[in-house]
Amino acid sequence: MPSESQIPTASQAASRRFATRLALFYGTLFGLVGTHLPFFTVWLKAVGIDSSWIGIISAVPSVTRFTVLPFITGLAERRQAVRGALIIAGFATALGFAVIGTQHVPLVVFAVYAATCCLWTSMTPLTDAYALRGVARYGLNYGPLRLWGSAAFVVGALACGLLVEVIAARHLIWVIASVAALGALVSLGLQPLGHPKPAAAASHGAKALLRDRGFLAIIAASALIQGSHAAYYVFASIAWQQSGLGGLTIAGLWSLGVLAEIVVFALSPRFKLQPSLLVVIAAFCAVARWSITAQDPPIAILAVVQLAHGLTFGLTMVGTMSLLVRHVPIHMMARAQGYLAACTGIVSSAASISSGVIFASYGQGVYYVMAAMALSGGIIMWLARHRLIAVSSEVDAGSR
Known part of the structure; x- marks a missing residue:
């Protein structure tokens, strides 16, 4: 059996492990945003999609946030499977961007992108929910964990900007898909946190x-x-x-x-x-x-x-x-x-x-x-x- 002096050390190690893995996942999550947000529309333009279609396609993430997103996050919470939902969403997002890269017809790109965004846009609120559970369990601060996401956005945008100088714009989708794939792999390292007791919903008001x-x-x-x-x-x-x-x-x-x-x-x-x-x-x-x-x-x-x-x-x-x-x-x-x-x-x-x-x-x-x-x-x-x-x-x- 571990001695009393070893118990806090083990707890601190678990806390550091959780924080490190979550910070890495936040990094890949917002690193994807950093490569996608500035350069996805550049790729759309490079493969011949016109401005009107670009506007329609770019509206998809916003639409899924007020339609599909609440259903996905609610389902994950009811099933007590936030971590599992993150893993599924991560791999589905990587697959979705890979499929998008093979398509140049506006309607097809729109359809595949819409299906991808249904799960991708749910990842940030799911990650925040997972993070706050860990914060409560290990006594951590949320800010230093989330900060790595913002930093990764900058790194992702700069890295993609460097690549624009050496590769054709029509290949940018593969950079985005690669970062999504990295995030999917990192999601496998997220620690299980157990199943919290469901909170009673407000009955009125x-x-x-x-x-x-x-x-x-x-x-x-x-x-x-x-x-x-x-x-x-x-x-x-x-x-x-x-x-x-x-x-x-x-x-x-x-x-x-x-x-x-x-x-x-x-x-x-x-x-x-x-x-x-x-x-x-x-x-x-x-x-x-x-x-x-x-x-x-x-x-x-x-x-x-x-x-x-x-x-x-x-x-x-x-x-x-x-x-x-x-x-x-x-x-x-x-x-x-x-x-x-x-x-x-x-x-x-x-x-x-x-x-x-x-x-x-x-x-x-x-x-x-x-x-x-x-x-x-x-x-x-x-x-x-x-x-x-x-x-x-x-x-x-x-x-x-």
Whole structure:
């Protein structure tokens, strides 16, 4: 039998092993996003798919987030098989991208990509659920584990950017498929965590959220501001490539945005302004960002504008999450997050589809539409700010 002094050591070893394997999996999960997000549309363009179809295909992940994703995650939770679902989804994603690489017909690419995204988009919430169970079991901190995902996104984008310089754009899909395959293999190393007791669902009150004008303002504003990134996600790399920028430069521009986002998340505990005002600031930063981007600025200005991603994306998320914590009862938080994800998915998918049509006719002018979306979100939050601040004050007073 192990001595008493050996028991904490064994527990610490198990904790380190869990943390290392999860951090590695987060790395592959977001490394795939880092190669896919900037360069999947470049591959679509390289194999002859036109802008309208690119917009439709790029909307698929957003659509699956408010349709199939809740079913997949709910099924995994009911079956108490989150780890197993991650493994299945990982291998299905790798297979899906491999099949996509063999197809060049728009309708076929769309169909296979849709089937792939049904499982792929569920991997992030499933991984977060798995991570939080491990955090509770081993007494770890979530932030340092998740940080490796953001770092891997930057590495994936830069690595893919380097490869663009040496391989033809029509082969980029195989880089994406390879990273997906690596993630599938790494998923096999995730440790089983046992089966937690199922929590009792809230028996009433969830529908009240959809009658709460403050809550509706939160999710509408967030969805519009985050949805205003649709043209950027879909067409930024294509537009930059058409402007003569190389693959490494494009990857560097994407990486600047993510690095700024990481800085905002790291500094967020020091923010003193009301969360509603943070969202308004983020919205007006988005208006400025998209208005400048629409002018097709030179690389020096574009690099500075990319740093605004920390505000347009990161600050919106920080403010939105703080608002939900203050406005929504804790027993209804999961339902609230689901409504937020669904609303964001609907807005983002609609914006992606419309961006394809607008970009085909007006090019960079599509960003003016994105600026209008962000402005709408900022106005909604500005008009709702007094209601939200009042509710937050009541919650704070109640807690005292």
